[in-house]
Amino acid sequence: MLLLAFDTATPAVTAAIGESSADGAFTLRASASSVDARRHGELLGPTIRRLTEEAGVGLGDLDGVAVGIGPGPYTGLRVGLATAHALSDALGVPCHGVTTLDALAFATGRTEPFVAMTDARRKEVFWARYDDHLTRVGEVRVDRPAEVDTASLPLVGHGADMYADVLGDAAAAPEPLHPDAAAMVELALLRLHRGEELPEPNPLYLRRPDAVAPGAPKKVRQWVK
């Protein structure tokens, strides 16, 4: 099974093409990452094109697309999702979701419990607890760093690195900071090979849009009392 995976839910734009054989053996065909929080829209398309050339495959050869569903800052997150939805629609192949923190966690290869954190902006982090690199415990959440129940576990990810002053020694070795699609494509193929369900390719926003209904119109006259 040939799968293209990418993620734009963090400052990184990361994409990879991977393949699994009938017995589940994984081969990474090509991958690329760059960190530029303001250019997701410009970077993703050319990156995908470059990967297909490098891997010597056409988009038409893909058996599916996997995309990071966040959580992550929304504008960048939607670049990946809109791209994945349209590729899947045009190629007639399935589109799978991968929780971005799960991909980050998988890349650690850790066998002991830990917490993964990414930047949620507004002085908050997106985070989740893991028993090991493959096993998340509970839902993904958004909180202020000081309010995260880390249970004194080691912390990984850019969110841990950003708030190391608040989080203390647990954040001393936060690598990897950003998700890597090479790990994401391997994780997605592993889950598919095991017959596990992957999430729908819908965004994890975790927050409602900031908008308040307006009050009465402002008065334009200054009345003299």
Add this chain to the structure above:
Amino acid sequence: MSDHPLILGIETSCDETGVGLVRGCELLGDEVASSVDQHARFGGVVPEVASRAHLEAMTPTVQRALDSAGVKLSDVDAIAVTAGPGLAGALLVGVSAAKAYAMALDKPLYGVNHLVGHVAVDQLEHGPLPKPAVALLVSGGHTSLLLVNDLATDVVSLGDTVDDAAGEAYDKVARLLDLPYPGGPPIDRAARTGNARGIRFPRGKWGDGTYDFSFSGLKTAVARHVEDAERAGQPLVVADIAAAFQESVVDVLTRKAVDACVEHGVSTLVISGGVAANSALRALAEERCREAGIELRVPRPRLCTDNGAMIAALGAEVVAAGLPASTLELGTDTSLPVESPLAV
């Protein structure tokens, strides 16, 4: 018309997810998913709400447009998408999807200008646009007067609003009068039974020798009038206020548009954008164009508001002009100037 390439147009600059399919001047499919109801209680478009809705609606709207046109994605020859102007997060959903379609189908991608699309769409209704033409674009986000020498290559800005867009003034005045959002239709309806001569509201930038517009002073004058009436304990005559406000808006719009045609020796005026659906604007423009011997072209209301067909229509012009396709690095430009029908 079947020898013309089939253009898929994608529009996500504001709160409508639009997908259109066009061959030359022939409209084949036009589907729109609007998030306007989700914005109503906020009294204006909330960018994050709009962007979320675009992502949900994008591929389903493409499929509906293909179905209604009776074509398949593999029939598409080129993809056109709004690159700007518009809301950054909203534009990015459409541009990202358009790039993916272009890559997957291995067809050229064209990032085009939303404002010029509003003019190009008239070709789907009234055939090729005479060159040159003057276009008045009036919507919730834009109020522009353009000299259109060539849709794909030569559009000149004659004037613009210096503050609020005309449609924005409608929305703000509707709030003052306790009418629903968007304000255009309810004000237009209320004005039909009102006396426009009872109150005299200012005409912004009237006779100032430019083709610019201003509507924020008008909105403040309406607010003053409402506050004065409330303070004096007088009931608000909403119909009269709506009629007088609307008269002031359409008077300036049509006067400057006709003046621009006369000055530039142009015999065709196109009025497009959401406010072009306004009955008073249409009526006064018809009267003044007739007097000046100018042909007035106003697309049907459905094509005046934001849609994907207008982007496909401009895409068709750009392809026919042989302009180079955009690269996959195409970015969005929230303030793409109207002089750039094709984004670089």
